[in-house]
Amino acid sequence: LSAEVSDTVLRQAADFRDRALEDSDAYRLVERLAVEVGPRFAGTEGDRNAVAWAVETMRAIGFDTVRTQSVRVPRWERGTLEARVVTPYPQPLVALALGGSVGTPESGITAPVVRVETLADLEELPESDVAGRIVFIDSMTRRSRDATGYVETRPSRSQGPAAASRKGAVAAVVRSVGTSTSRLAHTGGTYFPKDVTPIPSAALSPADADMLATQVRTGETVQLHLKMSSRSLPDAVSANVVGEIRGTRAADEIVLLGAHLDSWDVGTGAVDDGTGVAIVLEAARLIISSRQRPERTIRVVLFANEEFGLTGARAYAEAAAAEEARHVLGMESDLGGGRVWRLDSGVGESGLDTVAVIAGLTASVGAPAGNNKASGGADLKYLREAGMPILAPRHDASRYFDVHHTIADTLDKVNAFELRQSVAVFLTAAWVAANTTTDFGRFPDARRETP
Amino acid sequence: LSAEVSDTVLRQAADFRDRALEDSDAYRLVERLAVEVGPRFAGTEGDRNAVAWAVETMRAIGFDTVRTQSVRVPRWERGTLEARVVTPYPQPLVALALGGSVGTPESGITAPVVRVETLADLEELPESDVAGRIVFIDSMTRRSRDATGYVETRPSRSQGPAAASRKGAVAAVVRSVGTSTSRLAHTGGTYFPKDVTPIPSAALSPADADMLATQVRTGETVQLHLKMSSRSLPDAVSANVVGEIRGTRAADEIVLLGAHLDSWDVGTGAVDDGTGVAIVLEAARLIISSRQRPERTIRVVLFANEEFGLTGARAYAEAAAAEEARHVLGMESDLGGGRVWRLDSGVGESGLDTVAVIAGLTASVGAPAGNNKASGGADLKYLREAGMPILAPRHDASRYFDVHHTIADTLDKVNAFELRQSVAVFLTAAWVAANTTTDFGRFPDARRETP
Numbered sequence: 001l002s003a004e005v006s007d008t009v010l011r012q013a014a015d016f017r018d019r020a021l022e023d024s025d026a027y028r029l030v031e032r033l034a035v036e037v038g039p040r041f042a043g044t045e046g047d048r049n050a051v052a053w054a055v056e057t058m059r060a061i062g063f064d065t066v067r068t069q070s071v072r073v074p075r076w077e078r079g080t081l082e083a084r085v086v087t088p089y090p091q092p093l094v095a096l097a098l099g100g101s102v103g104t105p106e107s108g109i110t111a112p113v114v115r116v117e118t119l120a121d122l123e124e125l126p127e128s129d130v131a132g133r134i135v136f137i138d139s140m141t142r143r144s145r146d147a148t149g150y151v152e153t154r155p156s157r158s159q160g161p162a163a164a165s166r167k168g169a170v171a172a173v174v175r176s177v178g179t180s181t182s183r184l185a186h187t188g189g190t191y192f193p194k195d196v197t198p199i200p201s202a203a204l205s206p207a208d209a210d211m212l213a214t215q216v217r218t219g220e221t222v223q224l225h226l227k228m229s230s231r232s233l234p235d236a237v238s239a240n241v242v243g244e245i246r247g248t249r250a251a252d253e254i255v256l257l258g259a260h261l262d263s264w265d266v267g268t269g270a271v272d273d274g275t276g277v278a279i280v281l282e283a284a285r286l287i288i289s290s291r292q293r294p295e296r297t298i299r300v301v302l303f304a305n306e307e308f309g310l311t312g313a314r315a316y317a318e319a320a321a322a323e324e325a326r327h328v329l330g331m332e333s334d335l336g337g338g339r340v341w342r343l344d345s346g347v348g349e350s351g352l353d354t355v356a357v358i359a360g361l362t363a364s365v366g367a368p369a370g371n372n373k374a375s376g377g378a379d380l381k382y383l384r385e386a387g388m389p390i391l392a393p394r395h396d397a398s399r400y401f402d403v404h405h406t407i408a409d410t411l412d413k414v415n416a417f418e419l420r421q422s423v424a425v426f427l428t429a430a431w432v433a434a435n436t437t438t439d440f441g442r443f444p445d446a447r448r449e450t451p
Numbered sequence: 452l453s454a455e456v457s458d459t460v461l462r463q464a465a466d467f468r469d470r471a472l473e474d475s476d477a478y479r480l481v482e483r484l485a486v487e488v489g490p491r492f493a494g495t496e497g498d499r500n501a502v503a504w505a506v507e508t509m510r511a512i513g514f515d516t517v518r519t520q521s522v523r524v525p526r527w528e529r530g531t532l533e534a535r536v537v538t539p540y541p542q543p544l545v546a547l548a549l550g551g552s553v554g555t556p557e558s559g560i561t562a563p564v565v566r567v568e569t570l571a572d573l574e575e576l577p578e579s580d581v582a583g584r585i586v587f588i589d590s591m592t593r594r595s596r597d598a599t600g601y602v603e604t605r606p607s608r609s610q611g612p613a614a615a616s617r618k619g620a621v622a623a624v625v626r627s628v629g630t631s632t633s634r635l636a637h638t639g640g641t642y643f644p645k646d647v648t649p650i651p652s653a654a655l656s657p658a659d660a661d662m663l664a665t666q667v668r669t670g671e672t673v674q675l676h677l678k679m680s681s682r683s684l685p686d687a688v689s690a691n692v693v694g695e696i697r698g699t700r701a702a703d704e705i706v707l708l709g710a711h712l713d714s715w716d717v718g719t720g721a722v723d724d725g726t727g728v729a730i731v732l733e734a735a736r737l738i739i740s741s742r743q744r745p746e747r748t749i750r751v752v753l754f755a756n757e758e759f760g761l762t763g764a765r766a767y768a769e770a771a772a773a774e775e776a777r778h779v780l781g782m783e784s785d786l787g788g789g790r791v792w793r794l795d796s797g798v799g800e801s802g803l804d805t806v807a808v809i810a811g812l813t814a815s816v817g818a819p820a821g822n823n824k825a826s827g828g829a830d831l832k833y834l835r836e837a838g839m840p841i842l843a844p845r846h847d848a849s850r851y852f853d854v855h856h857t858i859a860d861t862l863d864k865v866n867a868f869e870l871r872q873s874v875a876v877f878l879t880a881a882w883v884a885a886n887t888t889t890d891f892g893r894f895p896d897a898r899r900e901t902p
Binding site: 089091092182208214406410 | 482485486487488489490540541542543545631632633634635657658659661662665666718719854857858859861862863
């Protein structure tokens with residue numbers, strides 16, 4: 001074991017781990033957030049309620065300081081949506097507007113469909129096959145423990161509508177980027193660069209994508225009707241909520257625990273990212289209630305607006321760059337509340353021994369050492385670009401994309417026992433990292449963002 | 452073995468069974484009905500399309516006669532629904548109007564909630580606890596292979612709102628009678644006797660019922676807002692669709708295979724009752740394409756409007772009472788396309804030996820003999836009340852109530868392999884029953900209707 005982690009700290013960390021596994025109650029926090037606040041899309045009343053809830057909850061937990069950091073967020077309103085097949089076989093479709101979509105004219109749009117299986121196939125179509133049509137991108141998302149299935153198909157949603165617009169499409173529908181086997185559509189952000197005309201864009205439930213594909217296979221002209229009132233509004237103000245347990249020896253060295261407070265508008269955000277919020281708050285609560293104090297500062301950040309453009313993460317990183325304090329290590333929970341099955345990292349050479357010590361402690365609860373190729377979550381993007389090293393507990397995401405970004409992101413999907421294990425891993429890691437002199441170095445290099 | 456079933460018929464039936472298991476393609480029929488017709492609630496355009504589809508499909512299969520039988524059906528329109536918690540924690544609710552519900556005033560209804568766990572608990576509440584409130588019946592449906600979980604809680608939906616109205620409630624919401632673990636509400640019929648004032652009535656998704664119950668447990672006054680535009684319209688005309696394979700020896704002795712053609716408006720009716728329609732049509736198709744002819748007449752009846760009052764079944768039974776022909780045995784498939792795990796019956800003493808012969812043949816595909824206490828399906832209600840004996844292949848309903856009466860009743864829930872096994876059982880039974888002189892007697896006595 002590394003001399004940089006004392007026997008006392010090892011014993012304390014093991015005690016915290018075991019206590020978290022037996023006694024932690026992150027479930028109660030998720031329940032409160034899901035029931036008392038519910039949907040909290042950036043800039044809405046729910047978002048403001050969530051900020052108030054977080055401040056009050058952090059104060060009750062007893063952080064040394066609790067503060068909000070103002071964040072300007074874009075405002076988008078879902079409005080109403082009606083989608084149906086007009087020919088050859090009329091059927092209503094279950095669909096959700098994609099975040100960032102514009103609306104249709106009030107009378108709607110009726111146009112023939114052109115179906116592609118991938119974004120790459122769309123890129124190869126001549127404009128004459130696309131212009132005036134509704135592009136249907138029918139990429140099927142693979143179930144995976146590590147979210148790679150989602151990472152593969154996400155561009156069909158985030159970039160597909162813009163690619164369709166570039167070729168003259170009048171609208172775009174994409175097979176939901178998700179693994180739901182119910183008839184649920186999965187929303188999520190789609191982005192139109194400045195030089196691209198935004199078009200109405202929606203996700204179809206997997207069952208409806210199947211049905212539409214079957215109609216296309218008949219060889220008949222398939223026409224869709226889409227009517228949407230989605231629109232953008234002037235920017236609003238939201239906030240990151242930041243709570244600190246001040247370090248005794250090196251208060252200006254920060255171990256960051258992050259999650260995002262906002263959610264999509266359609267579910268209650270119990271899973272995305274209620275579980276993450278609860279895990280990091282509960283880890284901090286167990287430290288505070290133990291009356292032991294870390295040597296470095298442990299800072300919990302509940303980020304604003306992860307879902308629709310990472311504006312909270314950007315505002316936080318900009319402020320952090322101007323701070324005296326230095327972020328020595330960052331961790332984020334934003335992949336649901338499934339068991340942590342591996343502990344990856346993205347640290348410099350000087351940090352590897354202490355990461356191994358942490359993984360030695362978490363291996364006994366099912367989270368053994370992984371690799372040093374992790375890049376952390378979305379809200380750490382700007383901090384790691386600035387060099388912050390990261391530790392990445394991997395939640396099991398096998399079932400996460402069944403509910404992610406759907407109306408079914410509700411409390412019944414949260415497993416209290418699995419949350420305890422996640423709290424044990426985050427707490428163990430945070431305690432060791434905050435009670436060592438280890439320099440975790442710099443984030444190795446620019447890597448692709450993980451969800 | 453009974454002398455009433457010849458060795459030749461036994462061999463033919465075993466051949467049909469094996470061929471159905473290997474080669475039958477009921478899936479293709481479900482797919483066509485779900486994709487080409489989709490939702491077909493009684494009296495709608497979808498319903499008329501379904502009747503046309505069934506006539507065309509039966510003609511293509513080659514029935515000796517195909518006819519429609521006009522049925523007057525009640526018309527109910529779902530309209531729009533908005534449901535939300537107003538206090539203490541505002542949240543939107545996922546809900547579906549119950550069939551037969553009236554609408555609210557245009558401004559909606561806002562009222563405090565009174566929660567009961569069962570219909571029996573509601574009956575015991577004093578009127579003063581109910582008057583002016585919205586009754587919330589929170590009965591949880593048990594998953595079961597044989598549908599008994601559904602049978603237990605169904606009255607909370609079908610009779611609960613009327614019971615609430617009798618005590619002065621202004622509206623009723625019920626936990627969905629179903630086992631979905633997604634955020635889906637289950638619709639279904641609710642009935643107001645003539646002396647009871649109809650009130651707005653809706654089903655909450657299980658996740659929303661959980662959330663509402665949690666809010667009630669805070670002890671604060673929980674107020675709901677409901678806005679619905681559901682309404683009844685003048686009766687419309689639909690049709691039973693009837694196809695016959697004429698018997699060679701005893702054409703006026705009928706073996707009936709039934710399923711219902713209509714569906715609720717919210718899904719595509721792939722499972723309820725697309726699977727049943729496909730199973731009975733495919734069984735008939737295999738007989739017709741074999742060029743063998745039954746001694747008794749095999750009649751396939753696709754009933755109109757099972758879902759909202761059994762008016763097709765009633766019209767059929769009334770016409771049957773006036774016919775020369777006699778129904779010697781009836782079977783129905785209306786519990787999804789799951790494997791048949793047992794063969795029950797409701798026949799007279801004289802029929803028991805031949806039922807045992809049939810079960811001897813189906814046991815090898817997983818459907819052994821059961822008991823003689825079955826009552827058959829809903830569409831056989833009036834025929835069995837008139838004495839028609841029945842055979843009841845039991846579909847495995849473990850997952851049926853996950854999608855029954857929801858938007859998620861779609862093609863992806865249908866398992867082609869399981870359908871083949873169901874076709875094998877129905878076909879085997881029909882062939883033996885139609886090629887024996889067995890008198891199956893009369894349906895033993897009045898029994899409670901099964902779903």
